[in-house]
Amino acid sequence: MTFLGRDGFRQRELNTLPMALDDTMLWDCSSKGWHCCVDFGIPVKPYDVIRLRHSTGKTSRELINEHAVTFQWVGDGLGAWLAQVPHQGNHRACMFYEELTNQDISRIRDEDPARFQSFPPNVQQAADRTQGGSYRVAGLCSAHANRPEACRSFPFMRHADWEERPGQEPVSQVHRCGTCALKKPTTVRDIVLENGLEEFWRTDLLWRATKSYLISRGLANIADANYRALPIDEADRLELWGSCFNPDILPEVTEHFEDQWQLDTDLDGDRAIHRLVLSAALDRVDTLVAESGVAIEHLGFADEPPMERPDFDALSDTSLPMLPVIAIAA
Numbered sequence: 001m002t003f004l005g006r007d008g009f010r011q012r013e014l015n016t017l018p019m020a021l022d023d024t025m026l027w028d029c030s031s032k033g034w035h036c037c038v039d040f041g042i043p044v045k046p047y048d049v050i051r052l053r054h055s056t057g058k059t060s061r062e063l064i065n066e067h068a069v070t071f072q073w074v075g076d077g078l079g080a081w082l083a084q085v086p087h088q089g090n091h092r093a094c095m096f097y098e099e100l101t102n103q104d105i106s107r108i109r110d111e112d113p114a115r116f117q118s119f120p121p122n123v124q125q126a127a128d129r130t131q132g133g134s135y136r137v138a139g140l141c142s143a144h145a146n147r148p149e150a151c152r153s154f155p156f157m158r159h160a161d162w163e164e165r166p167g168q169e170p171v172s173q174v175h176r177c178g179t180c181a182l183k184k185p186t187t188v189r190d191i192v193l194e195n196g197l198e199e200f201w202r203t204d205l206l207w208r209a210t211k212s213y214l215i216s217r218g219l220a221n222i223a224d225a226n227y228r229a230l231p232i233d234e235a236d237r238l239e240l241w242g243s244c245f246n247p248d249i250l251p252e253v254t255e256h257f258e259d260q261w262q263l264d265t266d267l268d269g270d271r272a273i274h275r276l277v278l279s280a281a282l283d284r285v286d287t288l289v290a291e292s293g294v295a296i297e298h299l300g301f302a303d304e305p306p307m308e309r310p311d312f313d314a315l316s317d318t319s320l321p322m323l324p325v326i327a328i329a330a
């Protein structure tokens with residue numbers, strides 16, 4: 001497993017605009033990717049990596065070793081981002097970003113009809129406009145069917161702690177896509193539902209709980225006099241966090257889900273793998289703490305009580321409404 005620093009990309013400055021879910025707004029995706037896929041780094045979570053395996057036909061081990069997913073400590077845990085490649089002068093684009101001309105689209109219509117059918121109607125129409133030379137039509141995602149949560153949410157960002165902060169809107173707008181000629185009346189609620197985000201938000205409950213547990217047991221990388229770290233090697237700390245993003249190194253995954261990453265899609269399998277991976281991380285945390293001999297009351301932030309081990313059954317209960325966003329829409 002290879003851990004890299006982020007390769008010089010920019011993180012989006014979150015000058016966010018809180019959004020009410022049902023206020024009408026003018027917006028649509030231009031299918032250009034100029035604001036969402038270029039210049040700004042795309043954060044990924046463990047479930048995003050599991051999903052990306054299907055679109056890339058690669059295991060998580062390959063994605064990480066080939067530097068498609070890069071890591072850096074941020075805040076209190078290990079963060080991961082998609083790699084970027086040079087793009088038009090001084091810009092950088094996500095490695096899955098693919099700009100297509102009218103002639104590219106015409107060729108794809110002939111050579112790969114299934115892919116052509118997956119293009120938005122306004123992009124498909126360009127296949128018939130090849131008389132006037134070549135021009136840029138779209139910036140598409142080669143991992144579209146399994147693109148990460150951050151991409152699906154754009155130009156919005158969910159506040160995962162919405163329910164813990166009375167008065168805070170559940171979503172903020174992180175970028176104004178205001179110039180698209182295709183824009184039409186819509187709402188934040190419609191946009192997030194159209195992009196299949198419920199699946200990602202449900203799995204995020206497990207990841208958030210796992211991160212909190214690691215932090216509570218002294219496994220965060222926090223330089224704070226108030227934080228009591230578990231005394232282990234830094235390499236072990238890094239490897240433990242990194243394992244959450246690398247399901248294909250876990251024997252239970254390779255044994256029960258052999259070659260599952262080769263399927264186009266398998267949401268049930270992905271969910272099960274995600275849970276297996278995070279459960280394995282929790283088990284390892286418990287083992288490390290037990291081996292250290294340090295009482296859990298002496299780990300983590302001094303002013304916070306030790307966290308109970310997360311109940312993944314409760315967090316995975318699909319009968320519960322995911323968020324007010326979904327509950328109100330149902």
Ligand code: SF4
Nearest residue numbers: 037094096097141151
């Ligand atoms: S994964 Fe796809 S949608 Fe997300 S930034 Fe990369 S190209 Fe754009």
